[in-house]
Amino acid sequence: MRRRDFIALAGGAMAWMVPARAQTMPVIGYLGSENPERYASRLKAFREGLGETGYTEGHNVAIEFRWGEGQYSRLPALAKDLAGRPVNVIVAAGGAEVALAAKSATTTIPIVFEMGGNPITLGVVDNLSRPRGNLTGVSSLSVEVSRKRLEFLHEVRLDTNVFAAAINPTSPTSNSQLANLQTAATDLGLELVVLKASSEQEFDGMFAAVREMRAGGLVFSSDPYFAYRSPQLAALAVRHAVPAMTQSRDFPLAGGLMSYGGDFHQSHRHSGMYAGRILKGEKPSDLPVQRVTKVELFINLKAASALNISFPPSILSSADTVIE
Numbered sequence: 503m504r505r506r507d508f509i510a511l512a513g514g515a516m517a518w519m520v521p522a523r524a525q526t527m528p529v530i531g532y533l534g535s536e537n538p539e540r541y542a543s544r545l546k547a548f549r550e551g552l553g554e555t556g557y558t559e560g561h562n563v564a565i566e567f568r569w570g571e572g573q574y575s576r577l578p579a580l581a582k583d584l585a586g587r588p589v590n591v592i593v594a595a596g597g598a599e600v601a602l603a604a605k606s607a608t609t610t611i612p613i614v615f616e617m618g619g620n621p622i623t624l625g626v627v628d629n630l631s632r633p634r635g636n637l638t639g640v641s642s643l644s645v646e647v648s649r650k651r652l653e654f655l656h657e658v659r660l661d662t663n664v665f666a667a668a669i670n671p672t673s674p675t676s677n678s679q680l681a682n683l684q685t686a687a688t689d690l691g692l693e694l695v696v697l698k699a700s701s702e703q704e705f706d707g708m709f710a711a712v713r714e715m716r717a718g719g720l721v722f723s724s725d726p727y728f729a730y731r732s733p734q735l736a737a738l739a740v741r742h743a744v745p746a747m748t749q750s751r752d753f754p755l756a757g758g759l760m761s762y763g764g765d766f767h768q769s770h771r772h773s774g775m776y777a778g779r780i781l782k783g784e785k786p787s788d789l790p791v792q793r794v795t796k797v798e799l800f801i802n803l804k805a806a807s808a809l810n811i812s813f814p815p816s817i818l819s820s821a822d823t824v825i826e
């Protein structure tokens with residue numbers, strides 16, 4: 503064989519071998535309801551969990567992201583796009599709306615979800631210990647404890663019996679959370695005014711309405727759209743001098759009064775671990791849905807002082823974090 507022919511043949515072989523070797527790296531399809539900036543702390547926890555199973559992004563696993571930018575209506579199409587690509591597993595993190603979108607996109611690609619609602623009630627899986635089909639994942643108690651937020655806020659505002667609740671009508675858990683809040687209000691002898699918001703443009707008017715009606719405070723339902731906008735909501739709560747409580751610790755950390763909800767770091771970390779275990783060959787049906795039962799109470803005393811609110815010792819002693 504002539505040297506020129508050999509070089510040409512070798513070059514062709516190398517061109518064939520490089521893509522083949524690249525294809526051996528597994529690919530995770532990651533579906534999120536927001537954007538990388540708002541998911542930053544959650545992604546950090548997810549990568550930690552993935553690392554515990556021996557996978558590092560860019561080293562021995564690739565991640566292909568699709569972001570909903572806060573518009574739940576975009577999620578089904580984004581999920582279908584991921585399902586049409588050569589991904590080994592789809593991670594649907596950040597709420598029931600993401601999990602349901604992924605479930606509707608494929609019945610064959612393994613899916614790991616992360617959400618705050620009850621996966622059985624919402625129709626994501628039919629069994630927690632042995633989920634059939636291609637889905638498993640992690641759920642927290644954020645949705646179940648929505649009524650507890652109203653109870654906490656009432657304890658620090660015993661001087662009034664009127665409170666407001668913020669609901670995102672586009673969320674698949676909105677009806678169940680509203681029912682829980684209304685039941686809690688009835689049990690406590692409170693009047694509950696429901697305010698609906700599904701866009702940032704509605705936030706200012708919502709806080710203004712609470713201020714005008716002289717309600718004791720504003721309780722947010724558990725919803726990713728609210729949670730990922732904690733700094734904006736905290737700034738509005740300060741501006742309008744409204745006592746408010748959300749699910750996410752990011753709210754009091756940004757200057758809001760209180761938060762009570764599931765530990766998102768643990769739930770996203772567990773979703774990373776499950777994604778890694780599936781990449782290693784385990785089936786979703788053999789991985790029980792993990793329930794992260796830890797619930798966090800964060801209190802901001804600086805915000806309380808500005809609102810002329812004093813916390814009972816019983817609440818302060820039960821708080822996970824008190825911000826001075």
